Amino acid sequence: MxxxxxxxxxxxxxxxxxxxxxxxxxxxxxxxxxxxxxxxxxxxxxxxxxxxxxxxxxxxxxxxxxxxxxxxxxxxxxxxxxxxxxxxxxxxxxxxxxxxxxxxxxxxxxxxxxxxxxxxxxxxxxxxxxxxxxxxxxxxxxxxxxxxxxxxxxxxxxxxxxxxxxxxxxFLPKGSLENHLFRRNPNIEPLSWNTRFKIAIGAARGLAFLHASEKQIIYRDFKASNILLDVNFNAKISDFGLAKLGPSGGQSHVTTRVMGTYGYAAPEYIATGHLYVKSDVYGFGVVLLEILTGMRALDTKRPTGQQNLVEWTKPLLSSKKKLKTIMDAKIVGQYSPKAAFQAAQLTLKCLEHDPKQRPSMKEVLEGLEAIEAIHEKSKESKTCNSYQPPRQRVVRV
Missing domain, CATH: 3.30.200.20 (Phosphorylase Kinase; domain 1)
Known part of the structure; x- marks a missing residue:
């Protein structure tokens, strides 16, 4: 399917x-x-x-x-x-x-x-x-x-x-990540933290695969609406209409017409038309931010100063206290604070202004898998700590 x-x-x-x-x-x-x-x-x-x-x-x-x-x-x-x-x-x-x-x-x-x-x-x-x-x-x-x-x-x-x-x-029956994150449909349950992370890891694997070939493939239009979900919420990247072969002959970038989606495109690409493999990493960072906050990359209905999600939230991601104020209320209590903060730090790295400072998609994938392990360990720890052995009955003779 x-x-x-x-x-x-x-x-x-x-x-x-x-x-x-x-x-x-x-x-x-x-x-x-x-x-x-x-x-x-x-x-x-x-x-x-x-x-x-x-x-x-x-x-x-x-x-x-x-x-x-x-x-x-x-x-x-x-x-x-x-x-x-x-x-x-x-x-x-x-x-x-x-x-x-x-x-x-x-x-x-x-x-x-x-x-x-x-x-x-x-x-x-x-x-x-x-x-x-x-x-x-x-x-x-x-x-x-x-x-x-x-x-x-x-x-x-x-x-x-x-x-x-x-x-x-x-055909993918669960539709797009965008549908599940942002649609106010009472028939669609909010995505849990676990499902959101599963989707993020799947999408990261897809991008890492594209970047891993000798002649790298730059996807160029990474966004929540292009991540589709199968019946088990496995993520699949769709719509390769803007994909390009990456730089060759020792070059660092491809020069091309600027095409894509506002809010997701990397700043260096918008400014110069220079498309790097790590331009995709920036787009991934934007989607990861949407996954954490449950908010769109761009939304004119938000107050002035908050309409561009990256510009508004970037200064808040490095503070554990401020991070709580922008995390999606629909997943409160489903994640460990440590895992959420680590995810925020990984998002910040993806959103670095200089593409050279961004991690590769392979490193992003490894980071996500490490955060998932932190979350699983935290769940196991809570389960163990909540276990109460049965009380011994004292029989008096």
Whole structure:
């Protein structure tokens, strides 16, 4: 099971696109809609020829990078049938890219199945009027078509039929982290401390995997709405439309157009268009801050001076006393103060202004796992201390 997209939030993060420099090409093929380009794309995406920049090495025993994408090519008719002709009751959500629908496919053949039978999938149908849609669609196929990891959403296939561009993903029934942290839905229980940390660790594993390959992959748009959850709240990173191959030839960064989401993008990237691998670490720090506080990265409904979560809370994170005032009230009593403070210190490191001062995602993951161990130890200690042996009855003779 897999991906779920929800409708846009009442106060969603704002997307932006600046102009720092010309954008470098993604791996595999150029952005062309000519028939020759389409033919070459189909050959690459179906795995019959190698991509122009070669294969990426295997960085981890827990994930895999394929030499060529291994995807099913769907016809538009197949996906129309799978979604009941894109009927409104199958609509899962809508964004700048277009709409996402629920569909049903046969588990073995991936051919259209009757609604309610077979395997549930999420089908992203790009808006033909979207200026960035085609490039982002290509990027999704290029990266997710070759990446396999438990903490990345699985792309099953694609459709390019005249002007119709679609992507087919696994369906994730629990929706996004954003839904669970910020939606005031009485049917959705607040995430516990344990579940929040499980999600943070899963997302960190996914990012660490992307950064671990020889030619590092920079995700570029890490945010709560792009972290999707399976039935057991395992985190999976979705939406690789803005992903880039990292710097090569001894360079420290990639220069590219500034694109992303306000509140999550790293300061050096916004200011210069210089994109570092550790720009992702900053975005992770923002999401970790949202997990701890239960507040959005940007919220114009908050009082003046508190609307930007990072600017407002950063000075408070290094004080145990002040930290209590911003921790999410919904998880009070579920965590040890030591674990919460350690998490706040790790967040501060991720949010360092200078990217060189930020930890790597591998170090972030190790830090999160160490904090989880502190919390577990604290729970065990409380259990032991609360144990009262039964009183001995004194029998007088």
């Amino acid at each position: 897999g991906l779920c997209f929800s409708s846009s939030s009442p106060n969603p993060p704002q997307q932006y696109s600046g102009s720092a420099s010309t954008d470098s090409k993604n791996v595999g093929f150029s952005a062309t809609t000519s028939s020759a380009g389409k033919s070459q794309f189909s050959e690459i995406a179906s795995g019959s020829i190698d991509s122009s920049q070669g294969s990426l090495p295997l960085p981890s025993p827990h994930g895999q990078i394929l030499e060529r994408p291994n995807l099913k090519v769907f016809s538009f008719g197949d996906l129309k049938s799978a979604t009941k002709s894109f009927k409104s009751d199958t609509l899962l959500g809508e964004g700048g890219f277009g709409r996402v629908y629920k569909g049903w496919l046969d588990e073995k053949t991936l051919s259209p199945a009757k609604a309610g039978s077979g395997m549930v999938v999420a089908i992203k149908k790009l808006n033909p009027q979207s200026t960035q849609g085609f490039q982002e669609w290509q990027s999704e196929v290029n990266f997710l078509g070759r990446l396999s990891h438990p903490n990345l959403v699985k792309l099953l296939g694609y459709c390019w039929d005249d002007d119709e561009l679609l992507l087919v993903y696994e």
